[in-house]
Amino acid sequence: MSPLPFSKISSPLNALLAATGLVAVAALTMPDVAERTRLILAVLLGGIWAVYVLQLIETLVMQRTRDVRDRMPAIVIDMLAVFVPLAAFLLVGSRDQSLCCAIWLLKPLRDSTFFRLMARVLTNEAHNLIGVTSIFGIVMFSAALAAYIIERDVQPDKFGSIPQAMWWAVVTLSTTGYGDEIPQSFAGRVLAGLVMMSGIGIFALWAGILATGFYEEVRRQDFVRNWQLVAAVPLFQKVGSAALIEIVRALRPRVVPAGAVICRKGDTGDQMFFIVEGRVIVATPNPVELGSGSFFGEMALISGEPRSATVSAATEVSLLSLYSVDFQMLSTSCPEIADIIRKTALERRGATPKA
Amino acid sequence: MSPLPFSKISSPLNALLAATGLVAVAALTMPDVAERTRLILAVLLGGIWAVYVLQLIETLVMQRTRDVRDRMPAIVIDMLAVFVPLAAFLLVGSRDQSLCCAIWLLKPLRDSTFFRLMARVLTNEAHNLIGVTSIFGIVMFSAALAAYIIERDVQPDKFGSIPQAMWWAVVTLSTTGYGDEIPQSFAGRVLAGLVMMSGIGIFALWAGILATGFYEEVRRQDFVRNWQLVAAVPLFQKVGSAALIEIVRALRPRVVPAGAVICRKGDTGDQMFFIVEGRVIVATPNPVELGSGSFFGEMALISGEPRSATVSAATEVSLLSLYSVDFQMLSTSCPEIADIIRKTALERRGATPKA
Amino acid sequence: MSPLPFSKISSPLNALLAATGLVAVAALTMPDVAERTRLILAVLLGGIWAVYVLQLIETLVMQRTRDVRDRMPAIVIDMLAVFVPLAAFLLVGSRDQSLCCAIWLLKPLRDSTFFRLMARVLTNEAHNLIGVTSIFGIVMFSAALAAYIIERDVQPDKFGSIPQAMWWAVVTLSTTGYGDEIPQSFAGRVLAGLVMMSGIGIFALWAGILATGFYEEVRRQDFVRNWQLVAAVPLFQKVGSAALIEIVRALRPRVVPAGAVICRKGDTGDQMFFIVEGRVIVATPNPVELGSGSFFGEMALISGEPRSATVSAATEVSLLSLYSVDFQMLSTSCPEIADIIRKTALERRGATPKA
């Protein structure tokens, strides 16, 4: 039903495979590699290619249940990953054949939600980013023009044309500073100082736009995803719309693999957990298993005492965690939910010593 | 009535023309350009100049309906773009004539709202920017003085005077690091380390001021613009003032060119759309056309199902989009609007299968 | 009564004087300066010193009305500015005498509110800044140690001891990159890549801490100052405490010199103004003068039409400006104030055509 399990398994594997392949591609370009190593690397590339062929088949055949449009990027990337190296092997001369495997750089883009997030941020902020890039361009050309006029007679070999001066301008404006072209005249150095300061300013704008745009998008996506998760917890289904928005904002989703410890006895606890899917084991003297819709960890939150038991994941568990600060706010806006949580905490506390 | 159509067409065109001109200017300064290429480039510059003459005439004559003060910057830039190269052609010696076409750098500033935005940000934050720049100056002078005292005997050719040491200081403080002047003594290197760290700190302040100032201004302008757009949607006209502010904050304007697809059948939808101006076609079996004041895309938002139909723009459409998170909030603060949207969604859903 | 007029006049003057003095100090260190220029610069320094003597007297004698503790930093800086160069002139050998005038770097700190702001930010964030600086130190030492172990046999002249490797580490960690020490081995270059990435991360933390701390302090100071200004506007005195906080947040203070135009007929207006102190002239056919406690510019805000008249400052005017977005919010939370503003707007609009 959910496409997650597959992508979760294959995503780090894909990244690892692609990275291995790219390292092999890089190693093959080194002139002093022994013929034998070269052969091993070629076989390695072949092996990865074979895996990618299988993956392409799986993408085409096995995932028929998913909509074609959703699978489109994956199909395209998988096809490129198979056919570009194949074409290179058949058509290109020996030395550069392996370079075409660099197409595997695209593989990590295939499953990652992060790159889709980045693409949306860039789309949303396109207008501002183009604006700042224009400023970058205008400042760069102005700086190159000024440097050309100032320095062309002092260092005709380095500032003898505007394109040469532009190389200096871009290296300086980005505060990279290779040091291959340096103004020598007094005016040129004052100009360089101004260009460096402008560079920092432009950089700052870029940083501000990307950082703010990124966080707005992250928050929007978190809300959409949490909204769906919260709906799966029965406790929250009787809550009014206004309170629900606050809860969705307050909860943070977390996926824990089977067997992992979620909280440990004796730790100080600043969050409680709601189970969206999966089961956990509470390691009290008589171990208790909790399933979807249950919550745990509320005692430490209410009393401020250390965790009274270790809780670990019996299966892969999808959790929503609620921090102490957000619990306090929830108490104010949805007293009914807070009451249920407090009551359960008291019952459990009563139960524990008896056990 | 609206100045937008003209500026929308001419803005990228202007940028392209100016960029072409500037590339030609840059190319003409290269010493090894063949005489023939030089001629072609000169003709190209002449052509662009001719277009700018026409544009100046248009600005002066055709746009009489607009207020003079609004057109002033455009008129000044258009005049400079025509008369500076003309003066250069008549007065300056052959080599540097073309350089004067660099005045065309100003052309992109003519229509862009981004540069006006930047100008306001710089004005608003002038006080803080001057403050940080003073700190930059004070740290730079102190660093130069200290480096001069420490290194003047070690490297008299590189740190022999404060102005020379200031060159080192600015290159280091901006973390550009050309590498032409490097302190050799132990004390000088400790000083350099401190200067680099101060540089990062000053840079950080600059970044913070520009980024925050930029976003405050962007939000203020967005509010003013959205306020006017929201007023054009009948659905929102019965809403109280407090709710209206929330709606204005929540909606995001978007302009879609004629023929473009706005949402595609089968996509997961996290936003709905209000039409401010223009018409869209909903590609249901019996295609429906919606005009100004209508909304669509609400079904995917309410049910969480994929889009039930592809919607594309029949004319250029000005839309306001509402994200799922904001729709939930709207439901809370203006239940009446949310009810209308939900009721429409139910009616349409009822209608679709019959169609 | 207010210390502002003096500081406002003297602050840029002080900065200019100090800057001139420091340029002279820098110029005097250049070896190829003619004897005559040297004399002129010395006289210039003497002149500035004389001005500073007068300023010291003024600070000591004239400002008796102000509290000593408030004047303390100014007194100390003024004394240093006079007595350090004096002592240098009497005690130090000829070449370095002028260097002591670098104490004038402190002069701009004397009146500036910005530096006091910065000092508070650094105090508030001291804990976090020390933490990040420790990380910087730990990463730098680790990087230097690793580079020393990796590169000491490859380049014993450049990485032959940890202090030498630390120079490389700080230059790389700050992304300055002079290029005088570059790892040559493969492991050294991988290390360098990691160090650069860590450098960017540490930089980012620094930037985040300084930028956020700066803005929190700016907002706190703005609130305190606006609170006092708002109290001077009669219209706001009947408002309840909750609404007053919103108003204080919404208003932005602005000082306009006598004669300056505040808003121009025909402009699109997105703010209105409240007069805290001073008088403005509204250039209607029968010019009207408004004084403290009045407001203007509300018509453009309410109707969205261009400004109906030019308003300029008759005296220096202290204003509070209210942006359109904040006016809408004010309308919601303090309907009574919004009503007064709207009623006045209607009356004035009624009055204008008759005039």
Add this chain to the structure above:
Amino acid sequence: MSPLPFSKISSPLNALLAATGLVAVAALTMPDVAERTRLILAVLLGGIWAVYVLQLIETLVMQRTRDVRDRMPAIVIDMLAVFVPLAAFLLVGSRDQSLCCAIWLLKPLRDSTFFRLMARVLTNEAHNLIGVTSIFGIVMFSAALAAYIIERDVQPDKFGSIPQAMWWAVVTLSTTGYGDEIPQSFAGRVLAGLVMMSGIGIFALWAGILATGFYEEVRRQDFVRNWQLVAAVPLFQKVGSAALIEIVRALRPRVVPAGAVICRKGDTGDQMFFIVEGRVIVATPNPVELGSGSFFGEMALISGEPRSATVSAATEVSLLSLYSVDFQMLSTSCPEIADIIRKTALERRGATPKA
């Protein structure tokens, strides 16, 4: 009862000891150090090691009252600090023995809350940081591949293989710019410009993620800590849950050492103080001592007048400070508390002149 006193004393001491040790380690690697100095440094290292042995014993024996898991990191670090140099002394050859003392770099991590904070930030943001680092990797590999293809024939010694080109790519992408490998061809320089700009963008994302993540975590921790402190002030115990959250948000904790002046007569005051623990002396004609649960400094806040008396710490004092802006908000949301504060202010003001 509280682990604070020990960690507060030992934390700067530990940092100082570790720093001294590391300086000695660094100095010992310098080739031109005299044999005698070498001996002194070795003795110094031995001394620090002895202190660390004592500290390890203290950690193991004295702090039995604390839970083992809480002490675990400290125990591990203390053991490493003792046994790694010991093992090095017994096993490794003479030159590199001292290098193993670099393990003392870990000592500052032992008590610092800042590093635990950083660890949580990195954990919380791991997903995004990995995403941006992947982008860094992909851009770096693409840049290296492109540079290799473009420059391998121009500069076969510098761009002759992808690993060599990757060195250039990472140096350029991080805007470090050593200047040892510089593209010479036109296409290579255009590529370099694009790489620099991408570098700035990636840097910006990193900065945004770290800075935002850092501040979210700081605020969460502040809330948890303040919540506990606020509970110790009787005045706040009658307040409802919603108001309490606001108070916890508004108050800022501060620890003042015994004898320090908290506020000085005649200063303008923009904050008042609540005493969580410790005692302060109010230097009125008849000095008054205030203890836990009292507050002071409220008069300056209410009347806007300068502080009427100097207050200094009699013992080490743990305070909560409330800024003027937050006091105004508190007045609105918890009028009862504001009334108590105002009434006390009036009583005190009545009392002061009589005294």
